[in-house]
Amino acid sequence: xxxxxxxxxxxxxxxxxxxxxxxxxxxxKLLSMGLTxxxxxxxxxxxxxxxxxxxxxxxxxxxxxxxxxxALEIERTE
Numbered sequence: 001x002x003x004x005x006x007x008x009x010x011x012x013x014x015x016x017x018x019x020x021x022x023x024x025x026x027x028x029k030l031l032s033m034g035l036t037x038x039x040x041x042x043x044x045x046x047x048x049x050x051x052x053x054x055x056x057x058x059x060x061x062x063x064x065x066x067x068x069x070x071a072l073e074i075e076r077t078e
Contacts, residue, residue, distance in 0.1 A: 002074070003074050014043075016036065016037055020071055030072065
């Protein structure tokens with residue numbers, strides 16, 4: 001089942017399935033940050049208004065803006 005990062009609860013883990021067509025402008029940027037298909041991510045926290053979203057992947061923390069986070073297509077692993 002496909003989901004978005006904003007749909008996850010704090011502490012939940014997911015696997016990146018891909019980058020949506022809406023995120024074409026962000027595609028290269030997201031790939032260079034390590035958000036490649038198959039990588040596991042964990043939602044660490046979100047700002048009160050939902051922007052930015054902080055995730056943990058590959059041993060580091062990464063903050064994404066709403067647009068960048070919405071471009072990711074994920075699959076829940078729990």
